Amino acid sequence: MAKREKATIDHWQGQEVPIGQSTDVKLAVSESYTGISLKIPIRIIRSQNEGPTVFITAALHGDELNGTGAIRQLLCDETLSLKCGNLILVPILNLLAFDRHSRYLPDRRDLNRCFPGSESGSLASRIASQIFSEIIGRSDYGIDLHTASVRRTNYPNVRADLRNPEAKRLAFSFGTEVILDASGPLGSLRREACHVGCPTIVLEGGEVWKVEPRIVETAVRGIKNVLVKLEMIDGEMDRPERQVVITRSQWIRADRGGFLQFHVHPGQIVETNQPLATNTDLLGREQSVLLAPYEGVVIGMTTLPAISPGEPVCHIGKFQKSTAGEELLESRSDSDNSLEERLVEHLASNVMVTEREPEGDSPAQP
Structure with a gap:
């Protein structure tokens, strides 16, 4: 595992992020053809007390919207109160693909194969570099929300590298019946995040181009389960009686x-x-x-x-x-x-x- 120095969350690209508040920030990741800055909207929720920082991301593939629906539900949840730590909520990670209703970026690359990225590389690589340094670089744990690809559907399952003890803890805490034990493809966000010391899991569930109520319910329940397990919120964990690991x-x-x-x-x-x-x-x-x-x-x-x-x-x-x-x-x-x-x-x-x-x-x- 590569060592890293975690960036502070007190400031975000020059903007102050106060303790004990919810702050909306934007992450500049690229520019349009007209030279206008392309910025990802993000909400950061901070507790008064120190604790882990957890990122929740959706629409890394721009047509996978179930995760976006789940994060929007969290954004509107007035009962969500952190006892400690910080929460980074990113409803749309891949804006360029989202605007085109596409899985891929305009350069036809899959952003989820380009991490950790490069500041001087391709469009996809540069976007990946910004996301990786600014979001993963500030986080202790991560949950990345996905769906099946086009013309397919997935029964909700968590995918994690169970050789990583902390990723394993997140995977079982999330609470899906099915857990796939795999490190993930080269260049994927979860694999590269784990590699630099930010244990990250993926939820796969449902179809593209939809916000499906039962999938959203699964995602929200799972995210809250993880936050309870990390002692960041009060509550009881809600998991199925049986969970099965698929290798x-x-x-x-x-x-x-x-x-x-x-x-x-x-x-x-x-x-x-x-x-x-x-x-x-x-x-x-x-x-x-x-x-x-x-x-x-x-x-x-x-x-x-x-x-x-x-x-x-x-x-x-x-x-x-x-x-x-x-x-x-x-x-x-x-x-x-x-x-x-x-x-x-x-x-x-x-x-x-x-x-x-x-x-x-x-x-x-x-």
Whole structure:
């Protein structure tokens, strides 16, 4: 882990940020074609007492708006009162992509592959450098909110490098049923933040271009759970009874072009060789059936039934122990109107699902 000297939060690019107050600041990250400064709006909430600084960011990919909805809810929450520490809330991190309703910057680069950035590099690299030095450079912990990419949806899951004890603490505290253990891609914000000593986790949930109520509820609950765990706010943690760690996952891909009839929905527990989707031609004649390669949980899936050969259909996270699926189902059924039950019901409405009997010991399609 690289060592760093954390920057002070008392001042933000020449603006004073008083203790015990909420202050709106702006971070200049680039310029428009007309030379006008491009500034990211940020709210900093400071307690009267010393404590950790936590950043919450959304729309690092400009079309992923569920996190923006969650942060806006926090911004409007008059009951949110810090006992100690500081909170940095950034509802839109990638303004240039957000203005274009796009995942990517105008130079077609993915900002989430450009950290820690460079002051003299490409447009994306320069923006990443400013964000990294001014936000991550002031923070002790971070939560970065994401969704699935276009034409896909994700069952809410936290992604974290569980080799990092503090990132692991954040991941389990956040309170999703599913936790993916991975360090993240090279150049991603969470990976590079962890590398310089700012443990950071990612929430993946829902779809692009939407603010989905159940995903927002999950994000807000998780953020508050983390703040309770860090003793920054009062309250009780609200987590599911069971949480499962996924160390291996696989996208099941179509072997032929066609039109899909789905048999599972996001968040569903699946068994080995359970049918995931039937591929038919446009007149309804069956061409192939995609099967689950192992027992696990549906982390994500396409929402577009028209498919080409090789395109991803269903993302399955493999259970590490044989009883994991039963435990998750039991946990859901034991809770009356739990958030997890409502999440499954909500996300199931994004795809048309019909049942199909398992095909015995037939091999899974590639």
